[in-house]
Amino acid sequence: MTVPYPIVDQRSLAPVPPKRLLGPKRTRGIEEIPQTAAGQRLIYRIDGDFLLDNSALPLDSTSVLDATHVSVVDVSSDVEVFVELDIPSKDADKFTMRLTFVCTVTDPIAVVRQGSPSAASALRAYIKSHHRIFELGLDYPLAEINTARLKLNAQVKAFTTVEPPTIVGVSVELASVEVLTPTEVSEFEQSMRQQEQHHRIQFGLQRSSQVLQHHKAEFEYVTAAEAQRAELERDADMRGYQRYQFTEQSRVVPNDALSALTNAYSVGDISAKELAERVTSLEADKLEYERAQAQERLERERTESRELAEWKRENKRLRWEAHRTDTAEEWLYRRRELEIKRERELRNREWSREDLAIEREDKRRELEAKIDIVRELAQRGYLDTANVNLEKVVDNMLAGTREQANPESAELTDLKAPELEAADNDEEANDEEEREEDVH
Template sequence: MTRPYPIVTHRPLAPSPKRGPLGMGRKFREPDELPKAAAHETLVFRVDGEYLPDFGRLGPRDEQVVRASHVSLVDMSRDAPVLVAVSIQSGEASAFTVHVTFTCTVIDPVVVVRDGVNAATVLHSYLTSHQRLFELGLARKYSDINEVIRDVSAQVRAYFEVRPISVPGMMIRLAGVEVLTPQELVEFEKTVRDKEREHALALKQQAQAHRLVYESERDDQTLDEVRRRYRNDVELDQRGHERTVQVGDQRHRHDLETVDRSHVHLIETADDQHELRQAAARREFERDQFERDLALVNGDTRNALLYAVATGKLDQRELVSELRVEADRESALADGREARDREYELLKLERDQDYQRLQLESDRYDRDAARAERLRRDTADREDERRRFDANVQLVQTLAARGFLDTQNLPVEKILADVLDMTPPAIEPEVVADDKPKEIEDERSVADELREEHAD
């Protein structure tokens, strides 16, 4: 339901009863007797036939409020929109709906309440008094909706300019004019568009079908011609290919026999050399792996036990069991290495004649391989020695942090050099001279920390 404007509500007020003992108290209004005014609204009281606006200064205990017989709530919004709807007849026994929007502003609430102004009613009467407006559609059909919109908008605006409406206590302006499209016209236009789309779709489908039939016939003809040419080409190629294959087979068989005879000997020699090199590389790798594993524990069971306990990988019982298994494995590796060495010597004696034929190429390859292997071994040995040294230093730090060295009155240097039988690894050749003091400083800092912990 549309809210009334500008007078939102009217309310009569009953005489205020007497208050207090024996009715001697001061009269006042209860809060629920008066309507609640929003920020854009104001109250207008009727007191003794006069109208009194309340701009936020009067309260329920004010004498004029107590004596008031009526109260009205007025909307004071600026440019409040008021919509007025009217219908004008068309030339097809139906009507166009016209919506005219006005913006209203109350400038004197007392006059509005005194006259009992209802903006919608006043504006509707104002529009209906203009008879020319209702004659604009008599010569128009639904299809002439655009012309009706233009004529109605121009007529209303001209009427408002020539004869502006005047309502006491209010300021009114024309905001806009809108002519609604009749539902019948909407449905008719929708039906026309649907029919046009269906007709266009049918034409497109028919054209597509004709095009597909034409392309299919053309493709069939082209395909038959292609197939005929292809069969001719295949037959010619087949006859030429058969002749070529016969000549090629004879030549290929002869070449294969020649190549096979020349390659058999080279393959046998290369396979023997490759097997020997792989065997030597495996033995060398196994020997290096064994030496690195042995260097980490340095042949001392105490170091291996302390290293395993410090890293937390094994407890003492598991480490002892693993050391036993490792000892068995090392023994088996040594036996296998001796057997492979003996086998290698026997094979070497048998293949000496073959090595002489390939000695020139083998010597150059062996020199490069030996040089690379020495470099790799030297690098690996230096890295293993550094890791072992760092691991033992970390081990001693861990033991000192846990208090294992508190019962021994030994200097840190003696623990590192005598107890663990360990000396710092040599500086690698690649190390820059400027970096060497930093390593020495780091080692001294570690020794100082161990010495301070031992002193505590």
């Protein structure tokens, strides 16, 4: 709850009964006199006069006993008084302007004598007396609040400089002028910021996902290559081991089967026919073994070639899929940006059309006002004068209507334009000539 300023409290004091012969001493009760803080003073009204109490008058003082009214005045220095006004805007809404005044009571008795318990009410009426402040807001919609702030701030400061606020017994100075941000504008800007941040986060997540997929594909490619290299190395080691085993066995037995058979024939273990048959069989086995080795080597090379081709195709497919995903996501993000930009342009065009419609309506009203003025001048007979500048007279009457509150005084002022004065002088001169002719 806001504490009243500068008069914090006011009370009427009941008369104190006169002292009796054996009665108690005349005094007032503690509950009758309001309690004051360090920066507050009591003002007593005694027979139409006022007395300042600096906490020195006791309750049984003659002045306190004779007082019929007591007031508590706040005499603290630089007390802030807030005044809020609603300023109509261009789009049928309102700006909220908050003014802060710094007040100091210089004459508490004058404050009580004046009887103004609320400085905020007096300052609000003072600001409302400047009608130009309420007209400035009509030039700006809520979206242009920053421009409206500058205009209203400058207008209020200029007004308080030319016509400073005055409150009897109180010194007043303007401390600050604030135009509060409307709730819908604040919520709209906050929503736009949140959407922009959301888009940035989504874009960052998409970029991170793309980088992660790229690293994953590269890791799988490197892993597969290393696995294949390890498999080839194992095959090479196995073949090397087989060659080593064959070499070790060759050291124990003769170098070849033919030599063994020849050795056996020389010692008589086999006959010549058996030798020939054995040699023929060995040659056939050798040829079959060589064909089998060649076939196995060919099959192994074909298998390795197919596996390598399949791995290359799969790697190419994975890279193409990643590229297509990146392109699609980037297209969707750009499409969303274009939609947001198109929405802003449509909103700006709508606002421009509304401003143009309002401007046309103002011009139509001004034209109707001029036509009404011309019709009124014609009814009064002022258009019969040949020297009347009709457009200038209409403009002067419109300007006088805006500046003066009394239409009758404005009409009289406008009719004293230079063109009408010249017409009146010509009519007077013609009347004098006619009177002279009648005399002769």
